[in-house]
Amino acid sequence: MSTSFKTLVKNAKQVVLVCRNAEKYLTKNEMQSLAIIENGSVVIGHDGLIKAVGPADTIESQFKGTTFDQVLDVSGMCVLPGLVDAHTHPVWAGDRVHEFAMKLAGATYMELHEAGGGIHFTVEHTRSATEKHLLEELKSRLERMVRTGTTLVECKSGYGLDLDTELKMLRVINSAKKSLSIGISTTHCGAHAVPKGKTMEEATQDIVTVQLPVLKKQMASGELQVDNIDVFCEKGVFDLSSTRRILEAGKDMGLNINFHGDELHPMNSAILGAELGALAISHLEEVTDEGIAAMATSKTSAVLLPTTAYILRLSPPRARKMLDSGVIVALGSDFNPNAYCCSMPMVMHLACVIMKMSMTEALAAGTINAAYALNRSNTHGSLEIGKQGDLLIINAPRWEHLIYQFGGHQELIRYIIIKGEIVYENNKVLNL
Ligand SMILES: N=CN[C@@H](CCC(=O)O)C(=O)O
Numbered sequence: 001m002s003t004s005f006k007t008l009v010k011n012a013k014q015v016v017l018v019c020r021n022a023e024k025y026l027t028k029n030e031m032q033s034l035a036i037i038e039n040g041s042v043v044i045g046h047d048g049l050i051k052a053v054g055p056a057d058t059i060e061s062q063f064k065g066t067t068f069d070q071v072l073d074v075s076g077m078c079v080l081p082g083l084v085d086a087h088t089h090p091v092w093a094g095d096r097v098h099e100f101a102m103k104l105a106g107a108t109y110m111e112l113h114e115a116g117g118g119i120h121f122t123v124e125h126t127r128s129a130t131e132k133h134l135l136e137e138l139k140s141r142l143e144r145m146v147r148t149g150t151t152l153v154e155c156k157s158g159y160g161l162d163l164d165t166e167l168k169m170l171r172v173i174n175s176a177k178k179s180l181s182i183g184i185s186t187t188h189c190g191a192h193a194v195p196k197g198k199t200m201e202e203a204t205q206d207i208v209t210v211q212l213p214v215l216k217k218q219m220a221s222g223e224l225q226v227d228n229i230d231v232f233c234e235k236g237v238f239d240l241s242s243t244r245r246i247l248e249a250g251k252d253m254g255l256n257i258n259f260h261g262d263e264l265h266p267m268n269s270a271i272l273g274a275e276l277g278a279l280a281i282s283h284l285e286e287v288t289d290e291g292i293a294a295m296a297t298s299k300t301s302a303v304l305l306p307t308t309a310y311i312l313r314l315s316p317p318r319a320r321k322m323l324d325s326g327v328i329v330a331l332g333s334d335f336n337p338n339a340y341c342c343s344m345p346m347v348m349h350l351a352c353v354i355m356k357m358s359m360t361e362a363l364a365a366g367t368i369n370a371a372y373a374l375n376r377s378n379t380h381g382s383l384e385i386g387k388q389g390d391l392l393i394i395n396a397p398r399w400e401h402l403i404y405q406f407g408g409h410q411e412l413i414r415y416i417i418i419k420g421e422i423v424y425e426n427n428k429v430l431n432l
Protein backbone atom coordinates (compact mmCIF):
# COMPACT_ATOMS: atom_id res chain seq x y z
CA MET A 1 0.00 0.00 0.00
CA SER A 2 1.24 3.51 -0.85
CA THR A 3 2.50 5.37 2.22
CA SER A 4 1.59 8.77 0.90
CA PHE A 5 -1.90 10.14 0.42
CA LYS A 6 -3.42 13.42 -0.62
CA THR A 7 -5.76 14.33 2.21
CA LEU A 8 -6.72 13.22 5.68
CA VAL A 9 -9.89 14.72 7.11
CA LYS A 10 -9.92 13.66 10.73
CA ASN A 11 -11.92 13.74 13.92
CA ALA A 12 -15.27 14.77 12.43
CA LYS A 13 -18.15 14.73 14.88
CA GLN A 14 -20.15 12.85 12.23
CA VAL A 15 -19.23 11.44 8.83
CA VAL A 16 -22.38 10.82 6.80
CA LEU A 17 -21.60 8.02 4.34
CA VAL A 18 -25.20 7.85 3.06
CA CYS A 19 -24.79 4.30 1.66
CA ARG A 20 -23.50 1.14 3.38
CA ASN A 21 -23.01 -1.33 0.54
CA ALA A 22 -22.33 0.57 -2.66
CA GLU A 23 -26.07 0.86 -3.37
CA LYS A 24 -26.71 2.64 -6.66
CA TYR A 25 -29.79 4.33 -5.20
CA LEU A 26 -31.88 4.23 -2.04
CA THR A 27 -35.65 3.79 -1.80
CA LYS A 28 -38.31 3.45 0.89
CA ASN A 29 -36.89 2.43 4.31
CA GLU A 30 -33.30 2.62 3.09
CA MET A 31 -33.76 6.39 2.96
CA GLN A 32 -34.73 6.56 6.63
CA SER A 33 -31.48 5.34 8.19
CA LEU A 34 -28.45 6.63 6.35
CA ALA A 35 -25.02 5.25 7.21
CA ILE A 36 -23.28 7.58 9.69
CA ILE A 37 -20.03 7.25 11.60
CA GLU A 38 -19.72 9.18 14.84
CA ASN A 39 -16.18 10.58 15.38
CA GLY A 40 -14.89 9.64 11.98
CA SER A 41 -12.09 10.32 9.50
CA VAL A 42 -11.70 10.08 5.72
CA VAL A 43 -8.56 9.40 3.66
CA ILE A 44 -8.31 10.48 0.02
CA GLY A 45 -5.52 9.32 -2.29
CA HIS A 46 -3.50 11.17 -4.93
CA ASP A 47 -5.93 9.89 -7.56
CA GLY A 48 -8.70 11.85 -5.81
CA LEU A 49 -10.51 8.71 -4.66
CA ILE A 50 -11.53 7.70 -1.16
CA LYS A 51 -9.12 5.15 0.28
CA ALA A 52 -10.58 4.76 3.74
CA VAL A 53 -13.43 6.04 5.85
CA GLY A 54 -14.13 4.94 9.39
CA PRO A 55 -13.89 5.70 13.10
CA ALA A 56 -11.13 8.25 13.79
CA ASP A 57 -9.13 5.94 16.09
CA THR A 58 -9.25 3.06 13.58
CA ILE A 59 -8.06 5.32 10.75
CA GLU A 60 -5.34 6.73 12.98
CA SER A 61 -3.85 3.34 13.76
CA GLN A 62 -4.37 2.06 10.21
CA PHE A 63 -2.48 5.05 8.75
CA LYS A 64 0.23 5.47 11.39
CA GLY A 65 3.50 6.58 9.78
CA THR A 66 1.71 7.61 6.58
CA THR A 67 2.33 10.99 5.02
CA PHE A 68 -0.48 13.23 3.77
CA ASP A 69 -0.21 16.31 1.57
CA GLN A 70 -2.75 17.91 3.89
CA VAL A 71 -4.42 17.10 7.16
CA LEU A 72 -7.64 18.81 8.18
CA ASP A 73 -8.69 18.46 11.78
CA VAL A 74 -12.44 19.00 11.65
CA SER A 75 -13.22 18.41 15.31
CA GLY A 76 -16.75 19.56 16.11
CA MET A 77 -17.73 19.58 12.42
CA CYS A 78 -19.66 17.18 10.19
CA VAL A 79 -18.59 15.66 6.88
CA LEU A 80 -21.12 14.82 4.15
CA PRO A 81 -20.76 13.74 0.52
CA GLY A 82 -20.63 16.58 -1.97
CA LEU A 83 -24.19 17.36 -3.05
CA VAL A 84 -25.49 16.43 -6.49
CA ASP A 85 -27.80 18.80 -8.34
CA ALA A 86 -29.71 16.70 -10.86
CA HIS A 87 -31.39 19.46 -12.90
CA THR A 88 -30.16 22.91 -13.91
CA HIS A 89 -30.37 25.36 -16.82
CA PRO A 90 -27.27 27.44 -16.03
CA VAL A 91 -26.28 28.81 -19.47
CA TRP A 92 -28.22 31.92 -20.42
CA ALA A 93 -28.06 35.66 -20.86
CA GLY A 94 -30.59 38.19 -19.61
CA ASP A 95 -32.37 37.68 -16.30
CA ARG A 96 -36.16 37.67 -15.88
CA VAL A 97 -36.55 39.71 -12.73
CA HIS A 98 -39.29 41.73 -14.47
CA GLU A 99 -41.27 38.52 -14.98
CA PHE A 100 -40.99 37.67 -11.31
CA ALA A 101 -42.89 40.88 -10.64
CA MET A 102 -45.52 39.88 -13.24
CA LYS A 103 -45.91 36.44 -11.71
CA LEU A 104 -46.30 37.95 -8.26
CA ALA A 105 -49.06 40.09 -9.76
CA GLY A 106 -50.85 36.94 -10.98
CA ALA A 107 -49.47 36.01 -14.42
CA THR A 108 -48.97 32.26 -14.88
CA TYR A 109 -45.86 30.60 -16.29
CA MET A 110 -47.65 29.55 -19.51
CA GLU A 111 -49.31 32.95 -19.97
CA LEU A 112 -45.87 34.58 -20.05
CA HIS A 113 -44.55 31.84 -22.35
CA GLU A 114 -47.46 32.16 -24.79
CA ALA A 115 -47.05 35.94 -24.83
CA GLY A 116 -43.46 35.48 -26.06
CA GLY A 117 -41.77 35.84 -22.67
CA GLY A 118 -40.41 33.12 -20.39
CA ILE A 119 -38.13 30.72 -22.25
CA HIS A 120 -38.58 32.80 -25.47
CA PHE A 121 -37.22 35.90 -23.74
CA THR A 122 -34.15 33.99 -22.60
CA VAL A 123 -33.69 32.42 -26.05
CA GLU A 124 -33.52 35.86 -27.66
CA HIS A 125 -30.84 37.04 -25.23
CA THR A 126 -28.88 33.80 -25.33
CA ARG A 127 -28.82 33.71 -29.13
CA SER A 128 -27.26 37.16 -29.28
CA ALA A 129 -24.79 36.64 -26.41
CA THR A 130 -21.16 35.82 -27.15
CA GLU A 131 -19.72 32.48 -26.17
CA LYS A 132 -17.25 34.30 -23.92
CA HIS A 133 -20.00 36.09 -22.03
CA LEU A 134 -22.02 32.90 -21.60
CA LEU A 135 -18.95 31.06 -20.31
CA GLU A 136 -18.12 33.78 -17.78
CA GLU A 137 -21.68 33.76 -16.50
CA LEU A 138 -21.78 29.98 -16.36
CA LYS A 139 -18.52 29.77 -14.44
CA SER A 140 -19.65 32.25 -11.84
CA ARG A 141 -22.95 30.35 -11.40
CA LEU A 142 -21.14 27.03 -11.05
CA GLU A 143 -18.73 28.55 -8.51
CA ARG A 144 -21.73 29.77 -6.58
CA MET A 145 -23.15 26.23 -6.64
CA VAL A 146 -19.86 24.81 -5.36
CA ARG A 147 -19.90 27.27 -2.46
CA THR A 148 -23.29 25.84 -1.44
CA GLY A 149 -21.96 22.27 -1.47
CA THR A 150 -22.66 21.00 -5.00
CA THR A 151 -19.82 18.94 -6.47
CA LEU A 152 -21.69 17.32 -9.38
CA VAL A 153 -24.31 19.10 -11.46
CA GLU A 154 -26.41 18.42 -14.53
CA CYS A 155 -26.26 21.31 -17.03
CA LYS A 156 -28.73 21.68 -19.89
CA SER A 157 -28.64 23.58 -23.14
CA GLY A 158 -32.09 24.68 -24.33
CA TYR A 159 -32.07 28.45 -24.77
CA GLY A 160 -30.97 28.22 -28.40
CA LEU A 161 -33.63 26.04 -30.04
CA ASP A 162 -31.57 26.19 -33.24
CA LEU A 163 -28.48 24.25 -34.21
CA ASP A 164 -25.95 27.05 -33.84
CA THR A 165 -27.06 28.29 -30.45
CA GLU A 166 -27.61 24.82 -29.00
CA LEU A 167 -24.06 23.92 -30.07
CA LYS A 168 -22.77 27.20 -28.64
CA MET A 169 -24.36 26.37 -25.29
CA LEU A 170 -23.01 22.83 -25.30
CA ARG A 171 -19.50 24.13 -26.10
CA VAL A 172 -19.78 26.56 -23.20
CA ILE A 173 -20.74 23.70 -20.85
CA ASN A 174 -17.85 21.62 -22.19
CA SER A 175 -15.36 24.47 -21.63
CA ALA A 176 -16.55 24.95 -18.07
CA LYS A 177 -16.22 21.23 -17.49
CA LYS A 178 -12.59 21.33 -18.63
CA SER A 179 -11.61 24.32 -16.53
CA LEU A 180 -13.55 23.85 -13.27
CA SER A 181 -13.32 21.06 -10.75
CA ILE A 182 -17.09 20.63 -10.31
CA GLY A 183 -18.37 17.51 -12.06
CA ILE A 184 -20.79 18.14 -14.93
CA SER A 185 -23.31 15.93 -16.72
CA THR A 186 -24.27 17.59 -20.01
CA THR A 187 -27.77 17.53 -21.47
CA HIS A 188 -29.00 18.46 -24.93
CA CYS A 189 -32.32 20.22 -24.39
CA GLY A 190 -32.98 21.53 -27.90
CA ALA A 191 -36.64 20.60 -27.31
CA HIS A 192 -37.05 23.02 -24.42
CA ALA A 193 -39.67 25.03 -26.35
CA VAL A 194 -41.03 25.31 -29.85
CA PRO A 195 -39.05 28.21 -31.33
CA LYS A 196 -40.94 31.23 -32.64
CA GLY A 197 -41.80 30.77 -36.32
CA LYS A 198 -41.87 26.96 -36.21
CA THR A 199 -44.58 24.42 -35.51
CA MET A 200 -44.01 21.61 -33.05
CA GLU A 201 -43.68 19.19 -35.97
CA GLU A 202 -41.07 21.38 -37.67
CA ALA A 203 -39.13 21.81 -34.43
CA THR A 204 -39.19 18.05 -33.83
CA GLN A 205 -37.99 17.42 -37.38
CA ASP A 206 -35.19 19.97 -36.94
CA ILE A 207 -33.98 18.30 -33.74
CA VAL A 208 -34.11 14.78 -35.11
CA THR A 209 -32.74 15.43 -38.58
CA VAL A 210 -30.47 18.46 -38.07
CA GLN A 211 -29.40 18.97 -34.45
CA LEU A 212 -28.89 15.38 -33.28
CA PRO A 213 -26.92 14.20 -36.33
CA VAL A 214 -24.46 17.09 -35.93
CA LEU A 215 -24.22 16.36 -32.23
CA LYS A 216 -23.53 12.72 -32.99
CA LYS A 217 -20.67 13.67 -35.32
CA GLN A 218 -19.15 16.07 -32.84
CA MET A 219 -19.44 13.52 -30.05
CA ALA A 220 -17.75 10.89 -32.19
CA SER A 221 -14.87 13.23 -33.05
CA GLY A 222 -14.46 14.19 -29.40
CA GLU A 223 -15.36 17.84 -30.05
CA LEU A 224 -18.31 17.65 -27.67
CA GLN A 225 -19.24 15.45 -24.78
CA VAL A 226 -22.99 15.07 -24.17
CA ASP A 227 -24.57 12.65 -21.73
CA ASN A 228 -28.34 13.12 -21.78
CA ILE A 229 -31.28 13.98 -24.04
CA ASP A 230 -34.14 16.15 -22.77
CA VAL A 231 -37.56 17.35 -23.99
CA PHE A 232 -40.11 19.62 -22.28
CA CYS A 233 -43.14 17.33 -22.65
CA GLU A 234 -46.01 19.70 -21.90
CA LYS A 235 -49.32 20.91 -23.31
CA GLY A 236 -48.51 23.70 -25.79
CA VAL A 237 -44.84 22.66 -25.98
CA PHE A 238 -43.93 19.08 -27.13
CA ASP A 239 -46.71 16.47 -27.11
CA LEU A 240 -46.19 12.83 -26.28
CA SER A 241 -45.50 11.62 -29.81
CA SER A 242 -42.93 14.33 -30.58
CA THR A 243 -41.35 13.68 -27.20
CA ARG A 244 -41.12 9.98 -28.01
CA ARG A 245 -39.54 10.68 -31.38
CA ILE A 246 -36.85 12.96 -29.96
CA LEU A 247 -36.08 10.77 -26.96
CA GLU A 248 -35.80 7.65 -29.11
CA ALA A 249 -33.46 9.44 -31.50
CA GLY A 250 -31.30 10.54 -28.55
CA LYS A 251 -31.31 7.06 -27.07
CA ASP A 252 -30.24 5.58 -30.40
CA MET A 253 -27.10 7.69 -30.28
CA GLY A 254 -26.28 6.54 -26.76
CA LEU A 255 -27.69 9.39 -24.70
CA ASN A 256 -29.47 8.80 -21.41
CA ILE A 257 -33.11 9.83 -21.42
CA ASN A 258 -33.64 12.52 -18.80
CA PHE A 259 -36.60 14.79 -19.55
CA HIS A 260 -39.22 17.27 -18.26
CA GLY A 261 -42.63 15.67 -17.80
CA ASP A 262 -46.06 15.97 -16.24
CA GLU A 263 -45.28 19.44 -14.86
CA LEU A 264 -48.31 21.62 -15.57
CA HIS A 265 -50.64 19.00 -17.06
CA PRO A 266 -50.81 15.21 -16.84
CA MET A 267 -49.22 14.18 -20.15
CA ASN A 268 -48.51 10.49 -19.53
CA SER A 269 -44.84 11.47 -19.62
CA ALA A 270 -44.04 9.09 -16.77
CA ILE A 271 -45.57 6.14 -18.60
CA LEU A 272 -43.63 7.03 -21.75
CA GLY A 273 -40.38 7.49 -19.82
CA ALA A 274 -40.78 4.16 -18.08
CA GLU A 275 -41.46 2.45 -21.41
CA LEU A 276 -38.36 4.00 -23.01
CA GLY A 277 -36.13 3.14 -20.05
CA ALA A 278 -35.58 6.77 -19.07
CA LEU A 279 -33.03 7.29 -16.33
CA ALA A 280 -34.85 10.33 -15.00
CA ILE A 281 -37.99 12.41 -15.40
CA SER A 282 -38.12 15.85 -13.81
CA HIS A 283 -40.98 17.84 -12.28
CA LEU A 284 -43.94 15.38 -12.13
CA GLU A 285 -46.23 17.79 -10.29
CA GLU A 286 -49.13 16.30 -12.29
CA VAL A 287 -48.01 12.67 -12.56
CA THR A 288 -50.77 10.05 -12.30
CA ASP A 289 -50.82 7.03 -9.98
CA GLU A 290 -50.20 4.81 -13.02
CA GLY A 291 -47.19 6.92 -13.94
CA ILE A 292 -45.78 6.57 -10.43
CA ALA A 293 -46.22 2.79 -10.51
CA ALA A 294 -44.55 2.57 -13.92
CA MET A 295 -41.55 4.61 -12.74
CA ALA A 296 -41.13 2.44 -9.65
CA THR A 297 -41.04 -0.68 -11.83
CA SER A 298 -38.70 0.70 -14.49
CA LYS A 299 -36.30 2.26 -11.95
CA THR A 300 -36.74 5.62 -13.62
CA SER A 301 -35.80 8.25 -11.06
CA ALA A 302 -38.09 11.18 -10.27
CA VAL A 303 -36.10 14.42 -10.14
CA LEU A 304 -38.24 16.66 -7.97
CA LEU A 305 -37.74 20.42 -8.12
CA PRO A 306 -39.28 22.13 -5.10
CA THR A 307 -38.10 25.60 -6.18
CA THR A 308 -40.39 25.49 -9.22
CA ALA A 309 -43.52 24.52 -7.33
CA TYR A 310 -42.64 27.16 -4.75
CA ILE A 311 -42.02 30.05 -7.12
CA LEU A 312 -44.90 29.24 -9.47
CA ARG A 313 -47.23 28.43 -6.57
CA LEU A 314 -48.00 25.01 -8.07
CA SER A 315 -49.22 22.08 -6.04
CA PRO A 316 -45.95 20.38 -5.18
CA PRO A 317 -45.20 16.96 -6.68
CA ARG A 318 -46.54 14.07 -4.61
CA ALA A 319 -43.19 13.12 -3.13
CA ARG A 320 -44.73 11.00 -0.36
CA LYS A 321 -46.74 8.91 -2.78
CA MET A 322 -43.63 8.41 -4.95
CA LEU A 323 -41.42 7.52 -1.99
CA ASP A 324 -43.95 5.12 -0.52
CA SER A 325 -44.40 3.47 -3.94
CA GLY A 326 -40.66 2.77 -4.21
CA VAL A 327 -39.77 5.39 -6.83
CA ILE A 328 -36.13 6.52 -6.76
CA VAL A 329 -36.62 10.13 -5.69
CA ALA A 330 -33.86 12.64 -6.48
CA LEU A 331 -33.66 16.42 -6.16
CA GLY A 332 -32.46 19.29 -8.33
CA SER A 333 -32.32 23.04 -7.98
CA ASP A 334 -33.81 23.70 -11.44
CA PHE A 335 -31.57 26.79 -11.50
CA ASN A 336 -32.86 28.90 -14.44
CA PRO A 337 -34.07 32.47 -15.01
CA ASN A 338 -37.49 31.48 -13.66
CA ALA A 339 -36.29 29.69 -10.50
CA TYR A 340 -33.12 31.53 -9.51
CA CYS A 341 -31.79 29.20 -6.84
CA CYS A 342 -28.33 27.63 -6.90
CA SER A 343 -28.47 26.13 -3.46
CA MET A 344 -29.10 22.44 -2.82
CA PRO A 345 -29.29 22.99 0.97
CA MET A 346 -32.21 25.33 0.26
CA VAL A 347 -33.73 22.76 -2.12
CA MET A 348 -33.50 20.03 0.53
CA HIS A 349 -35.08 22.36 3.07
CA LEU A 350 -37.99 23.11 0.70
CA ALA A 351 -38.33 19.40 -0.09
CA CYS A 352 -38.84 18.71 3.61
CA VAL A 353 -41.22 21.57 4.28
CA ILE A 354 -43.35 21.72 1.16
CA MET A 355 -43.04 18.12 -0.09
CA LYS A 356 -43.12 16.45 3.31
CA MET A 357 -39.86 14.58 2.94
CA SER A 358 -37.78 13.69 6.01
CA MET A 359 -34.26 15.11 6.31
CA THR A 360 -32.68 11.71 5.63
CA GLU A 361 -34.85 11.28 2.53
CA ALA A 362 -33.89 14.74 1.31
CA LEU A 363 -30.18 14.07 1.79
CA ALA A 364 -30.37 10.71 -0.01
CA ALA A 365 -32.31 12.45 -2.80
CA GLY A 366 -29.67 15.20 -3.05
CA THR A 367 -26.73 12.79 -3.08
CA ILE A 368 -26.89 9.12 -4.13
CA ASN A 369 -30.26 9.28 -5.91
CA ALA A 370 -29.35 12.46 -7.78
CA ALA A 371 -26.11 10.73 -8.81
CA TYR A 372 -28.20 7.78 -10.05
CA ALA A 373 -30.34 10.15 -12.13
CA LEU A 374 -27.11 11.21 -13.87
CA ASN A 375 -25.76 7.67 -14.19
CA ARG A 376 -22.92 8.59 -11.81
CA SER A 377 -23.74 6.66 -8.67
CA ASN A 378 -20.68 4.47 -9.17
CA THR A 379 -18.46 7.53 -8.54
CA HIS A 380 -20.58 10.06 -6.63
CA GLY A 381 -23.30 10.43 -4.03
CA SER A 382 -21.82 8.61 -1.02
CA LEU A 383 -18.59 8.40 0.96
CA GLU A 384 -17.35 4.89 0.24
CA ILE A 385 -13.99 3.44 -0.69
CA GLY A 386 -13.25 3.89 -4.39
CA LYS A 387 -15.64 6.79 -4.89
CA GLN A 388 -14.53 10.30 -5.73
CA GLY A 389 -13.27 12.25 -2.68
CA ASP A 390 -15.90 15.01 -2.81
CA LEU A 391 -16.77 16.27 0.66
CA LEU A 392 -18.89 18.98 2.18
CA ILE A 393 -17.81 19.97 5.69
CA ILE A 394 -20.12 21.99 7.88
CA ASN A 395 -19.43 23.79 11.09
CA ALA A 396 -22.17 22.16 13.15
CA PRO A 397 -22.35 19.24 15.58
CA ARG A 398 -25.02 17.32 13.61
CA TRP A 399 -25.36 16.98 9.84
CA GLU A 400 -29.06 17.90 9.89
CA HIS A 401 -28.08 21.55 10.38
CA LEU A 402 -27.40 21.62 6.65
CA ILE A 403 -31.15 21.31 6.04
CA TYR A 404 -32.54 22.79 9.25
CA GLN A 405 -30.76 26.15 8.85
CA PHE A 406 -31.96 27.95 5.74
CA GLY A 407 -31.03 31.10 3.92
CA GLY A 408 -27.55 31.27 5.49
CA HIS A 409 -25.58 28.19 4.46
CA GLN A 410 -22.57 30.45 3.77
CA GLU A 411 -22.20 30.70 7.56
CA LEU A 412 -22.44 26.96 7.97
CA ILE A 413 -20.29 25.53 5.19
CA ARG A 414 -16.62 25.44 6.17
CA TYR A 415 -14.89 23.49 3.40
CA ILE A 416 -15.75 22.03 0.03
CA ILE A 417 -13.38 19.33 -1.19
CA ILE A 418 -13.38 17.90 -4.71
CA LYS A 419 -11.17 14.89 -5.54
CA GLY A 420 -9.33 15.48 -2.29
CA GLU A 421 -8.51 19.17 -3.02
CA ILE A 422 -9.96 21.99 -0.96
CA VAL A 423 -11.78 24.09 -3.56
CA TYR A 424 -13.50 26.39 -1.10
CA GLU A 425 -12.66 27.40 2.43
CA ASN A 426 -14.85 29.72 4.39
CA ASN A 427 -13.02 31.15 7.34
CA LYS A 428 -13.36 34.83 6.73
CA VAL A 429 -13.30 36.91 9.88
CA LEU A 430 -14.97 40.25 9.31
CA ASN A 431 -14.58 43.33 11.46
CA LEU A 432 -18.13 44.27 12.19
N1 LIG B 1 -40.25 23.75 -17.40
C1 LIG B 1 -39.38 23.90 -18.24
N2 LIG B 1 -38.12 24.35 -18.09
C2 LIG B 1 -37.59 24.98 -16.90
C3 LIG B 1 -37.87 26.45 -16.85
C4 LIG B 1 -37.09 27.17 -17.88
C5 LIG B 1 -37.39 28.63 -17.95
O1 LIG B 1 -38.48 29.07 -17.58
O2 LIG B 1 -36.50 29.34 -18.44
C6 LIG B 1 -37.92 24.24 -15.64
O3 LIG B 1 -37.53 23.08 -15.57
O4 LIG B 1 -38.51 24.79 -14.70
Ligand SMILES: [Zn+2]
Nearest residue numbers: 087089260334
Ligand atom coordinates in the same frame (compact mmCIF):
# COMPACT_ATOMS: atom_id res chain seq x y z
ZN1 LIG C 1 -35.89 22.34 -16.26
